[in-house]
Amino acid sequence: MSDAIEVGGLHKRYGDFEAVRGIDISVAVGEVFGLLGPNGAGKTTTVEILEGYRARSAGEVSVLGHDPARRELALRRRIGIVLQAGGIYGHLTPRETLRHWAGFYRAPREVEEVLALVGLSERADVRARKLSGGQLRRLDFALALIGDPDLIFLDEPTTGFDPEARRAAWETILSLKELGKTILLTTHYLDEAQALADRVAIVKDGRILAIGPPNELGSHPPTHPPGAAHYRVAYRDSTGERVEMQTDNPTRTLHELTEAALARGEQLQELSVGRPSLEDVYLELTADAGAVASSASATLPETGAHAEGGADA
Amino acid sequence: MPEAVALTWRQYRLERRMFWRNPSAAFFNFALPLLFLVAGGAILSGRQHDLNLLIPAIAGMAVMSTTFTALAYNIVFLRERGVLKRIRGTPLPTGAYFGGVAANAVTNTAMQIAIITIAGRLFFGIGWPQDWIELVVFVVAGVVCFAALGVAFAHTIPNFESTAAYVNAVFLPVVFVSFYVFDSKSAPAFLRNIAEALPLKPLIDGLNGAMVTGTSIAGNASALVVIVLWGVFGTVLAVRGFTWEQRRS
Numbered sequence: 330m331s332d333a334i335e336v337g338g339l340h341k342r343y344g345d346f347e348a349v350r351g352i353d354i355s356v357a358v359g360e361v362f363g364l365l366g367p368n369g370a371g372k373t374t375t376v377e378i379l380e381g382y383r384a385r386s387a388g389e390v391s392v393l394g395h396d397p398a399r400r401e402l403a404l405r406r407r408i409g410i411v412l413q414a415g416g417i418y419g420h421l422t423p424r425e426t427l428r429h430w431a432g433f434y435r436a437p438r439e440v441e442e443v444l445a446l447v448g449l450s451e452r453a454d455v456r457a458r459k460l461s462g463g464q465l466r467r468l469d470f471a472l473a474l475i476g477d478p479d480l481i482f483l484d485e486p487t488t489g490f491d492p493e494a495r496r497a498a499w500e501t502i503l504s505l506k507e508l509g510k511t512i513l514l515t516t517h518y519l520d521e522a523q524a525l526a527d528r529v530a531i532v533k534d535g536r537i538l539a540i541g542p543p544n545e546l547g548s549h550p551p552t553h554p555p556g557a558a559h560y561r562v563a564y565r566d567s568t569g570e571r572v573e574m575q576t577d578n579p580t581r582t583l584h585e586l587t588e589a590a591l592a593r594g595e596q597l598q599e600l601s602v603g604r605p606s607l608e609d610v611y612l613e614l615t616a617d618a619g620a621v622a623s624s625a626s627a628t629l630p631e632t633g634a635h636a637e638g639g640a641d642a
Numbered sequence: 643m644p645e646a647v648a649l650t651w652r653q654y655r656l657e658r659r660m661f662w663r664n665p666s667a668a669f670f671n672f673a674l675p676l677l678f679l680v681a682g683g684a685i686l687s688g689r690q691h692d693l694n695l696l697i698p699a700i701a702g703m704a705v706m707s708t709t710f711t712a713l714a715y716n717i718v719f720l721r722e723r724g725v726l727k728r729i730r731g732t733p734l735p736t737g738a739y740f741g742g743v744a745a746n747a748v749t750n751t752a753m754q755i756a757i758i759t760i761a762g763r764l765f766f767g768i769g770w771p772q773d774w775i776e777l778v779v780f781v782v783a784g785v786v787c788f789a790a791l792g793v794a795f796a797h798t799i800p801n802f803e804s805t806a807a808y809v810n811a812v813f814l815p816v817v818f819v820s821f822y823v824f825d826s827k828s829a830p831a832f833l834r835n836i837a838e839a840l841p842l843k844p845l846i847d848g849l850n851g852a853m854v855t856g857t858s859i860a861g862n863a864s865a866l867v868v869i870v871l872w873g874v875f876g877t878v879l880a881v882r883g884f885t886w887e888q889r890r891s
Binding site for chain 2: 380381382405406418420430433472
């Protein structure tokens, strides 16, 4: 079976501004794929092109075998969209809204079943204007699911949630995955991408900077972005200050550090060696060049220079 | 095709249900012209000549408020609150959706015209309309014209908070100048020209002919032409300027 989503060389221009500058992704059937990036990275523009809301400027796009720009009913019957905000009828109850939406589709799911899945059964007969923000987002989810879609778009599904509501949303998303749904998710939360996505693409300035499974991003050569170090070494020095450094050669770095410490008769408190987390990779890739330079001089010095500094301390 | 008809009907039923659940919509779209009717009737009680003018004028205003005002409000609200965007992502055909929304507005127009007609017969000494066909022709022309203009006007309104200001900035002057010129034989020529060129005064003339004076459609042909021209103009702007989403600033 071919991929659920195939995108090649996607570009989108708004006047002089180029929001998307050559994105290539393919999402397999049944996969949860995350687009991760800061605000304004081009995530939403990309997703809205796939959903059929926007026309692309250039590139090839296939969603479930359709070109979304043609806005065919056959495609819209098979996708579910969770929008970033709004669009709920305040004067209708969740049950009424879902019943109405169910009428748009050929083979919808049971209204009661969907209400239960998103956890709205107890609020099913309350007018939407009286629902809390979290409950509205659950209704939002429910509307995306009522048509029993093969492919679900989730654009920042938990932005503004409290931690408990986020966990609940994650569980819903993971249960959708178990049903075999393909999910394209955008988020600027790293833990969310880590918890939900089979693969993640880090997007910035309309380009993909890295792509791969969240746990492997940054630690495997094919996806390893140039300039990013493989290992992080951290400890607390004799004054209690936390020192963190990056290195491609942890054996050597550790040797230098421990040798110097032993020579001074000191302990390296809380010494640790670790691979960069998704967060490290993300922050490094998405930081502006200037921000990287300043943070590098402040907290992330070059390995060699810092090894010497450690010896001085 | 039957499926599209069924979906339009479902959307229409939903819009009706929401309409009655929204007290402010029910009041402004429905009760307000009737209040004008009652208040005008009380003030002009016993002056048949003035009552004869009041009934078609209120009927014309009712057409404008249930279509132009109501649709401008609705479209801005639906656009700014993301309903249009959400609907657009579903398999509901566009025609079925807007068919339901428009039918909702037209239902209000029809109910108001019916109430005004009956009130004219029972309380205002006017009798049943002289020409039912002419009444239907002018109401339909007015509905299409003002509905299109309402949707087109919604495109100029930047956000929901300013809708009332935008809509009233058009609605109130048009109503006042049209009522004044319709009522006064001595209105200044420039005001008369403005009122005749706008669609409300011609609509009131047509309704006046149909409901009160018996002037035929042929006699009101130029009025009908003005309404139709505005309708064409409004339709072109309504379609060309349409946006499904809040504009990003």
